[in-house]
Amino acid sequence: xxxxxxxxxxxxxxxxxxxxxxxxxxxxxxxxxxxxxxxxxxxxxxxxxxxxxxxxxxxxxxxxxxxxxxxxxxxxxxxxxxxxxxxxxxxxxxxxxxx
Numbered sequence: 772x773x774x775x776x777x778x779x780x781x782x783x784x785x786x787x788x789x790x791x792x793x794x795x796x797x798x799x800x801x802x803x804x805x806x807x808x809x810x811x812x813x814x815x816x817x818x819x820x821x822x823x824x825x826x827x828x829x830x831x832x833x834x835x836x837x838x839x840x841x842x843x844x845x846x847x848x849x850x851x852x853x854x855x856x857x858x859x860x861x862x863x864x865x866x867x868x869x870x
Contacts, residue, residue, distance in 0.1 A: 804842070808851075811838045815855035 774782065802810065814835040817823055843849035854860040 807838050807842055811835055811842065811852060812855050814838070816861075819856070819858060 814831050818828060818832055818835060839852045843852050
């Protein structure tokens with residue numbers, strides 16, 4: 772993807788702001804188990820998209836693997852987390868009763 776000048780300027784400014792404001796500090800999120808599993812599933816789906824490549828997808832993959840590691844504390848949870856990497860386990864929201 773090629774950024775136009777305005778987008779590139781905004782990206783540069785945002786990076787400078789992050790360096791200035793956050794000063795290398797960590798952002799801590801407190802999520803319950805369902806929120807973690809939901810976030811993991813969304814990351815897994817996005818990371819399986821063939822056009823999702825590059826630095827941001829590498830960072831997202833690292834985050835997803837860390838979440839997966841925290842959730843995989845039983846065989847059932849480990850298996851459920853692993854299923855998210857495999858498209859054959861995807862469900863159509865209509866078939867799953869999700870609206």
